[in-house]
Amino acid sequence: MPFGLLKYGLRKKYPAERHFTPTKPLKSHYDVVIIGAGGHGSAIAYYLAKTHGITKVALIDKGYLGGGNTARNTAVIRSNYLTEAGVKFYRDSVELYQNLSNEFGYNIMMENRGQLTLAHSDAAIRSFRWRAEVNQHLGVRSELVDRQAIKAMVPNLNLSENARFPVLAGLWHADGATARHDAVVWGYARGACQRGVELHQLTEAQGIDVEGGRVVGVRTNRGRIRCGVVVQAVAGASSVVGQMAGIKLPIHSFPLQAMVTQPYKPILTPHVSSPHVHVYVHQTSRGEFVIGGGSDPYPLYHTRATLDQKEILSAATLELFPFLAQAKILRQWAGTTDMTPDYSPIMGLSPVENYYLDAGWGTWGFKATPISGKMMAELVATGRVPALIEPFELERFYRFEQVNEAGATAASH
Amino acid sequence: MKQLLCPLNGLRNISEFLYGGEVHELSDPRDYSAKDWAEHVFFDENRAGLVLEWWCHRPTSYWFIAERNTITDEVVRSFPSSEIFTHRIDFDQRRDRGEHV
Numbered sequence: 416m417p418f419g420l421l422k423y424g425l426r427k428k429y430p431a432e433r434h435f436t437p438t439k440p441l442k443s444h445y446d447v448v449i450i451g452a453g454g455h456g457s458a459i460a461y462y463l464a465k466t467h468g469i470t471k472v473a474l475i476d477k478g479y480l481g482g483g484n485t486a487r488n489t490a491v492i493r494s495n496y497l498t499e500a501g502v503k504f505y506r507d508s509v510e511l512y513q514n515l516s517n518e519f520g521y522n523i524m525m526e527n528r529g530q531l532t533l534a535h536s537d538a539a540i541r542s543f544r545w546r547a548e549v550n551q552h553l554g555v556r557s558e559l560v561d562r563q564a565i566k567a568m569v570p571n572l573n574l575s576e577n578a579r580f581p582v583l584a585g586l587w588h589a590d591g592a593t594a595r596h597d598a599v600v601w602g603y604a605r606g607a608c609q610r611g612v613e614l615h616q617l618t619e620a621q622g623i624d625v626e627g628g629r630v631v632g633v634r635t636n637r638g639r640i641r642c643g644v645v646v647q648a649v650a651g652a653s654s655v656v657g658q659m660a661g662i663k664l665p666i667h668s669f670p671l672q673a674m675v676t677q678p679y680k681p682i683l684t685p686h687v688s689s690p691h692v693h694v695y696v697h698q699t700s701r702g703e704f705v706i707g708g709g710s711d712p713y714p715l716y717h718t719r720a721t722l723d724q725k726e727i728l729s730a731a732t733l734e735l736f737p738f739l740a741q742a743k744i745l746r747q748w749a750g751t752t753d754m755t756p757d758y759s760p761i762m763g764l765s766p767v768e769n770y771y772l773d774a775g776w777g778t779w780g781f782k783a784t785p786i787s788g789k790m791m792a793e794l795v796a797t798g799r800v801p802a803l804i805e806p807f808e809l810e811r812f813y814r815f816e817q818v819n820e821a822g823a824t825a826a827s828h
Numbered sequence: 829m830k831q832l833l834c835p836l837n838g839l840r841n842i843s844e845f846l847y848g849g850e851v852h853e854l855s856d857p858r859d860y861s862a863k864d865w866a867e868h869v870f871f872d873e874n875r876a877g878l879v880l881e882w883w884c885h886r887p888t889s890y891w892f893i894a895e896r897n898t899i900t901d902e903v904v905r906s907f908p909s910s911e912i913f914t915h916r917i918d919f920d921q922r923r924d925r926g927e928h929v
């Protein structure tokens with residue numbers, strides 16, 4: 416180890432700083448209670464405090480900060496969706512991500528290595544062309560690329576014409592990126608706590624008090640809290656928590672599994688995704704190959720990993736990258752993903768007054784963390800639904816106006 | 829591999845089955861408003877715990893009902909749908925009355 420680094424570490428001038436405020440006793444009243452201290456809940460708390468000066472906020476989690484899907488996702492950030500509402504929304508999120516390290520004064524390890532989605536059929540090429548047009552129209556970098564360009568970008572991809580599903584073309588998304596998921600939630604929670612928000616871990620919402628159609632409090636394992644506004648941002652528990660407020664949602668909860676190999680020297684630059692063979696792969700800066708994208712075939716509130724998924728993901732990976740045949744799998748895990756019928760989130764008002772929803776984040780919510788936090792904070796502060804998230808209101812299902820997001824990763828499965 | 833007890837075919841690998849959604853009571857569809865249909869089609873309990881759900885044994889196209897714990901993934905029992913659905917729902921009654929449908 417360089418001597419200078421050791422000296423730096425031992426110097427008193429740079430003491431280790433405390434990230435989050437020590438847990439205080441839970442008060443009996445807050446202006447706002449945010450249920451769920453994942454990336455989303457923390458981002459909402461951050462923008463409430465920073466942009467709107469609302470700081471009498473309790474950010475509660477039944478487990479620990481960022482221990483839910485924020486800790487389990489594969490960290491893919493992109494905006495090459497298909498619907499206008501979706502592209503605009505995720506585009507603004509990617510933009511916020513680009514400046515997040517500076518804003519926090521804290522490295523979220525943003526890596527802009529781009530995303531390549533593979534087409535193995537004529538139908539896929541047609542839909543990629545469509546996506547590229549929509550994306551470019553809305554200011555997102557997205558273009559159709561041929562096999563030669565793919566070979567230049569990913570020399571070790573299996574481009575054999577004798578493959579079971581030969582690669583015909585690709586959708587290249589230069590704005591695609593990854594970031595350290597834990598750093599994102601820590602950065603947001605730290606910024607919120609510095610401005611007076613109270614983080615309460617091991618604090619489970621067990622009931623919601625509604626009076627005259629309006630939310631008035633939250634019952635927790637640490638006592639009852641009265642409050643003016645509640646935001647639920649609980650990812651894989653949306654139906655369960657919604658039920659406490661008497662709200663039924665168009666959501667089904669499925670485990671989504673991913674895994675990671677032993678580390679290798681840098682060999683794969685962009686994130687590579689194949690909707691057809693059902694897998695996506697990228698190499699982290701640590702060298703591990705992250706392999707993702709397998710949902711269980713039926714709903715379940717359990718985060719066990721299965722041998723079935725290990726086999727399915729491995730087989731698909733080997734179609735694309737045969738050189739990984741000898742790779743050892745280091746870890747495999749799952750998170751509960753709340754899937755909506757149109758592969759779009761549910762944000763905004765609920766049937767209960769002052770009870771706001773940030774739900775239905777399925778397999779796509781990490782990339783949305785900054786923008787949903789910002790928009791939900793604006794909703795809480797002003798009571799009005801920002802135009803950017805209006806299309807995603809729960810009401811859309813009653814109007815039969817779904818935002819059919821065929822560009823979602825899971826949609827192609 | 830996980831197995832599921834099919835009332836027709838016995839114990840089979842879970843990969844032979846297709847999940848078909850929660851069992852819903854359909855009261856009288858003739859009285860359904862657009863809102864009722866939206867709820868019926870899109871909204872579900874999605875409960876953590878015991879649920880009744882439709883399953884299909886794909887090789888034999890046999891639909892049945894299973895009671896499953898969605899936290900532990902244990903199937904408590906499975907049985908033919910005729911145990912719950914004792915008569916056919918007639919969707920054509922309005923047509924019988926000469927209404928435009």
Ligand SMILES: Cc1cc2nc3c(=O)[nH]c(=O)nc-3n(C[C@H](O)[C@H](O)[C@H](O)COP(=O)(O)OP(=O)(O)OC[C@H]3O[C@@H](n4cnc5c(N)ncnc54)[C@H](O)[C@@H]3O)c2cc1C
Pocket residue numbers: 450451452453454455456475476477478479480481482483484485486487488489490491492618619620621648649650651652656671672673707748749750751752776777778779780781782783
């Ligand atoms: C394997 C996998 C891969 C994924 N890959 C990607 C990807 O590459 N890109 C992408 O954009 N998205 C991805 N996702 C989706 C993404 O992880 C989620 O959509 C996102 O993390 C949701 O953030 P959140 O803050 O809402 O949820 P979470 O981080 O899950 O936070 C919710 C919190 O609520 C808490 N909670 C639940 N119930 C209660 C209660 N009753 N009381 C108090 N607290 C409660 C939980 O403990 C949890 O900490 C992936 C998901 C999985 C599982």
